[in-house]
Amino acid sequence: MPQLPQLTFDRLRFAFSRMKERLWVKPLVLCVLSVCGTFLAMLADDLGLAGTVPRINRASVESLLSIMASSMLVIATFAVGSMVAAYASASTGATPRSLPLVIADDVTQNALSAFIGAFIFSIVSLIAVKNDIFDSAGLFAIFILTLLVFAIVIITFVRWVDRIARLGQVVNTIEKAEKAAGDALDRRRHAPTLGAMAVSRQQPGHTGVPVCSSTVGYVQHIDLETLQSRAETLNCRIVVTALPGTFVSTSRPLLYVERDPQQDLEKSEDTEVFKPDAFASAFTININRSFEDDPRFGLLALSEIAGKALSPGINDPGTAIDVIGTLVRLFTLWQSPLEKNRLQALCYNRVSVPELVTDDMFDDAFTVIARDGAGMAEVAIRLQKAFCALAETNDQAMGAAARNHSRMALTRSELAMGLQEDINAVRRAAEFSADGN
Incomplete structure (x- = not known):
């Protein structure tokens, strides 16, 4: 049961x-x-x-x-x-x-x-x-x-x-998507690990007991208070691997339960205490993603709006340019100075949660626009200017991601455009990525 x-x-x-x-x-x-x-x-x-x-x-x-x-x-x-x-x-x-x-x-x-x-x-x-x-x-x-x-x-x-x-209307929908994404990003930047310990996504393989979902869908919410309570009961540590927005199946672990190497959770005297469902119940999983705790979903929604505007049936590059400006505002918010009185304290010392990766956020926000707008000079130039603005911030990870996406967007435009003057205009807008500024 x-x-x-x-x-x-x-x-x-x-x-x-x-x-x-x-x-x-x-x-x-x-x-x-x-x-x-x-x-x-x-x-x-x-x-x-x-x-x-x-x-x-x-x-x-x-x-x-x-x-x-x-x-x-x-x-x-x-x-x-x-x-x-x-x-x-x-x-x-x-x-x-x-x-x-x-x-x-x-x-x-x-x-x-x-x-x-x-x-x-x-x-x-x-x-x-x-x-x-x-x-x-x-x-x-x-x-x-x-x-x-x-x-x-x-x-x-x-x-x-x-x-x-x-x-x-599209303009009104963009405003709502920007607000939802901005609210989620603002909450996450003041609580990058949701009040838990930090864990790196590049961390080597886990040695703990994996806990998988019984359903297939997207993680919408993680109740860290429940995970902390279960970890204290079992005297163990929990490493979360599925953040809100992650697509999970019955074979992909939601988390790993790590304990003293001398004690096997599945064979110890605590067998009846260790119930995977008790850990999995802390995850709210649904067939759809939600904006509340998933900042990347807001970026993806804005990117999809721009991608649809760039489709041949609609052909509205102006909307895509508006979305690019919106994305620049959101990423500027992401790296802006934190308000110390809003920083979330460490509340869950037995739970580790990975932080959001800037490269993943850039993939969600700009890949579709760079691909579908590669052949439109006005969109490609505006995109390169956006990358230039983001690369000039003090955030090293954001600067590296902006330069990487600038190079990929330039390559796509060179392959998609037939007029050399358009290609040269895009190259001039992307010059900052070549000299590493």
Whole structure:
């Protein structure tokens, strides 16, 4: 029987962040609040306010609620249709990987929640009013609540109209992908090993017991608190080999459990204590990658947007150039000075986690653009200027990666371009890589 995952604060944080991609969460909360608001209005009758509040005509309240009930259902249906169209546009015009970012748009979710919540409030309140549940004070409370809901719906609708006009457009999707990637990169640069010990990717073969996944998919999240707890129980060390974003199978180890060479974990007296499922349960694995704990996924999504823009069917080099500028900003953020008050302290001294490799991040960000834009002079030149800007930073690893990708991009352009003047222009832009600056 598979080991159930422990409920930890870090796991709750990740689950809460993933809830933003569920369209039903906010509407459900607003529906509950709407029903509660109707029943709370009954308390006004119990407070003895009948002689102090104005008397409201019951027919006028019924009329307002009837108008709201009929109109909110239409608006909610229209909102869903507009949202579906925007999601389809984001998926086809940018990249399907950006769809979770578009779905998680706060303004759109708040609008749909307000429309559905107002509809539920009007239906429940209308039933209560028609059945004479309220006295004069309760009726006045319902009247005030109805006006308040009307005001909220109008303000929300005005904001939503402005947002829905841009939702799903490529420029808006690039902005959302940049923010998601920037947030993930900023968190990771202040916690390069997620609060655990550091381990090098070039470390020789592990001698510990490998723990593999029981499912096939991408690692979305690692609960290091659970791993630390298990390591303390077994008096061992854990070396994580699969960072968030890694594709794992039933034969690829998620981690290695290392212990004293004189003690064999699988043959010692602690056999019933050592349960691989207890370690594997700390990994959240899904068929898709997520932006929350996977900085490389944001870079890859931006690269895919540029790659689609460079396809012959779309032929939009301007979007690819915009993405290149976005990637330069993200890598500049990655190597910018750290804020000491935000650095994550070492919390998990029995767990080792590898850091992100700059070369891998450059592969995710620039390989597709360099390949698909090799024959376009404007894209190739802008790409070389981006590499020049990144090579001039104080980060040696980033400088080496920028020069390496500059040489590869130049080679691709020389093979793809037919006009010598275009090739010479790209070479001039790439001169910094030849002299090692």
